[in-house]
Amino acid sequence: MYGLQLLVGKILPFVTIVVLVAGVTQRIRRWHKAAVTNIALFPSATTDKRDMWREVLGEIVLFSSFRREHRQLWAYTWFFHLALLFIIVGHTRLITDWPLRVLFGMSPQSVDSLSAWGGGIVGVVALATCALLLFRRLTLPRVREASSGEDYLVMLLLLAILITGNMLRFGSHFDVTRVQAYFASLFTFTAIQVPSDSLFLAHFLLVQVLLIYLPFGKFLHIPGIFYSKPLLAKDY
Amino acid sequence: MNREVRDREKSLRAIVDQVKAIRNGPRVLQLYMDLCQKCGICAEQCHVSRAFPERRTNPAVRSDLIRKLFKRHGSALGPLLKAVGSARDIDPEELETWQRDFYECSGCRRCARFCPFGIDNSVITRKGRAVVHTLGASPYMMSETQRTSDETGNDEGQTYASFVDACSFLEEEVKDEIGMEVSIPIDQKGADILFIPASADLISFPETYMGVAVFFRLLKDFDGTTWTMSSKAFDGANFGLFTGDDAHMKRKNQLAYDACIELGVKKLVIGECGHAYRIAKRLGPTASRNKNPFETTNIFCLADEYLAKGAFKFDKSRITEKVTYHDPCNFARSTGIYEEPRRLLRAFTDTLVEMTPNRTENWCCGGGGGLAVMDSQEQVTKLNGTFHDYRMKAGKMKVEQIRASGAAYCAAPCANCKRQIMQLMEHYETGVKVGGVFDLFMKAVVWNDAGTGTRATTGQPQPAGKAAAATQQKELSDGL
Structure with a gap:
């Protein structure tokens, strides 16, 4: 157990951060530096930069044309991404309470109940939509024929993370203050005991695997869409 | 090692090298290597994928031909990505597969219109075709057309003499048909407009071309705007877009640019040819972003502008059959021209009916990306049957759409769409007639050589001697 704690809690996090930051930066830099060609696609292509970004942000934030054209898949994916966003915001609390408290003027108690209720709901929504997406991939022939091992593996990884995360949320043995103390010590390089809860360690390990995978795989579509949508929407 | 094996290995190496080079290529390609989630939307929105429900026609799978090879060779993690199935090794028959698969995509960009990540598979298709082209393996008709075009300046290999002949023949034809004196000026310096159609119009679709001549004649009557053709650049069609050969694309469009400069025109007007307009407006030397001393536009925008000024009168009762409008991919999705031709058609007739879906969501005719000109197997060894067979199947969606509209005439302003x-x-x-928008212009327009009909406002005096023909107006009872 101690070896796992050491590896997952004290060594891997630094590898994860380096790989994640360096990998994502390198990939985005490569896109950023590359030559841009005019491939405007109508009706949304425009020569006005402000119009372009208005259109593109609507696409990115609301998946607007996707919502009009493929309502069911839009529902799965939009709620899935929204839940992930809330989950990421919620996880900041494991490092410190203050952003939520300062931003929303909340008391520590209300942060607690928001995380219990809100966190619980988004955790379930994310798990359900993720499962639906995987089910869809397995059952629709035109989706299945295009899918490779990577497409399934990352979905299974996400499912495992969401399941362990929900177990931590709905189980009774999770102590936020200990995790906060751990992260504080991790980032200030003052060694402190890693929480020994095996569910926590499993969840934390899977998340780090995901973060290490991120720069090399398909999930880079989130920063990528900020580059790809404007290409079609911009006209000279 | 025998020669054939050596050649094959050389071509496989060339493919890998060109795929690797995507790392330093344009942003579109780099992004498209990374972003696809295999959501399956493109397969649902692609006419080919629907007509041939096989794995290889799925746009995401076709693009994976390049994507998986890029991941294998363009990344340090190649072997790892291969282990999870998102990268692959090159296949001995790679070139033959590409030759077939990338010519089964018509590059119509309908998938791009619907892709949640903004992936335009036509860019990947074009890259694949470009690699095939550098290895000398483009389908026969593709490479042959490019060669003819480089030799003669037009895709049909017409000489100066045959071009001039064709023009004067069509002048006669217009006279016979509607009794109007038109002239098709050639190399007229100082004209306002240089007009460039697809030269196929001269031979295969003369009625479109005649309609355009009538249109320009009325433009001159209205406000004195003059036009000319160029004997050096009378073909806007450009197979460089289809084969992925950028050098050819630039070379051909350069002819148009040079002609504009030489003749000193204010406007370059492209005719009923979608990809010619896309190249002229957005990709080649004549593109608008180059801040040229002339404006690049198309015949629909020009005609629409004059329609709004009241330059023409039409007798709507002449066209009684239902007319529908097919949006060519390069006019609608790629250059945003879909309302102008409709406004014109509605001025010609009250019988315009729409296909569903339409405009930028219109289904491709199945002949896009140069496919329309290919009939035989075209030396594509892996193709099962001929391109004609393929196209007839790929166009089924279009046929159903046209049938459902109930139209008797389909206006398709693109030489490729027309043929297909x-x-x-x-x-x-189906018994449906196919032609251009300007075929109908000629049928519906009411004109008057004395000048009272069409030049109510700013027209200039007519040359004498035409008065005789003035009141004579041929009835076009033969309909469509």
Whole structure:
């Protein structure tokens, strides 16, 4: 157990951060530096930069044309991404309470109940939509024929993370203050005991695997869409 | 090692090298290597994928031909990505597969219109075709057309003499048809407009071309605007877009640029040819972003502008059959021209009916990306059957759309769409006539050589001697 704690809690996090930051930066830099060609696609292509970004942000934030054209898949994916966003915001609390408290003027108690209720709901929504997406991939022939091992593996990884995360949320043995103390010590390089809860360690390990995978795989579509949508929407 | 094996290895190496080079290529390609989630939307929105429900026609799978090879060779993690199935090794028959698969995509960009990540598979298709082209393996008709074009300046290999002949023949034809004196000026310096159609119009679709001549004649009557053709650049069609050969694309469009400069025109007007307009407006030397001393536009925008000024009068009762409008991919999705031709058609007739879906969501005719000109197997060894067979199947969606509209005439302002839809209508025995928008312009327009009909406002005096023909107006009772 101690070896796992050491590896997952004290060594891997630094590898994860380096790989994640360096990998994502390198990939985005490569896109950023590359030559841009005019491939405007109508009706949304425009020569006005402000119009372009208005259109593109609507696409990115609301998946607007996707919502009009493929309502069911839009529902799965939009709620899935929204839940992930809330989950990421919620996880900041494991490092410190203050952003939520300062931003929303909340008391520590209300942060607690928001995380219990809100966190619980988004955790379930994310798990359900993720499962639906995987089910869809397995059952629709035109989706299945295009899918490779990577497409399934990352979905299974996400499912495992969401399941362990929900177990931590709905189980009774999770102590936020200990995790906060751990992260504080991790980032200030003052060694402190890693929480020994095996569910926590499993969840934390899977998340780090995901973060290490991120720069090399398909999930880079989130920063990528900020580059790809404007290409079609911009006209000279 | 025998020669054939050596050649094959050399071509496989060339493919890998060109795929690797995507790392330093344009942003579009780099992004498209990374972003696809395999959501399956493109397969649902692609006419080919629907007509041939096989794995290889799925746009995401076709693009994976390049994507998986890029991941294998363009990344340090190649072997790892291969282990999870998102990268692959090159296949001995790679070139033959690409030759077939990338020419089964018509590059119509309908998938791009619907892709949640903004992936335009036509860019990947074009890259694949470009690699095939550098290895000398483009389908026969593709490479042959490019060669002819480089030799003669036009895709049909017309000489100066045959071009001039064709023009004067069509002048006669217009006179016979509607009794109007038109002239098709050639190399007229100082004209306001240089007009460039697809030269196929001269031979295969003369009625479109005649309609354009009538249109320019009325433009001159209205406010003195003059036009000219160029004997050096009378073909806007450009197979460089289809084969992925950028050098050819630039070279051909340069002819148009040079002609504009030499003749000193204010406007370059492209005719009923979608990809010619896309290249002229957005990709080649004549593109608008180059801040040229002339404006690049198309015949629909020009005609629409004059329609709004009240330059023409039409007798709507002449066209009684239902007319539908097919949006060519390069006019609608790629250059945003879909309302102008409709406004014109609605001025010609009250019988315009729409296909569903339409405009930027319109289904491709099945002949896009240069496919329309290919009939035989075209030396594509892996193709099962001929390109004609393929196109007739790929166009089924279009046929159903046209049938459902109930139209008797389909206006398709693109030489490729025209040819493909004509063949489709014949193959499926629908009895629908196919032509251009300007064919109908000529049928519906009311004109008057004395000048009272069409030049109510700013027209200039007519040359004498034409008065005789003035009141004579041929009835076009033969309909469509």
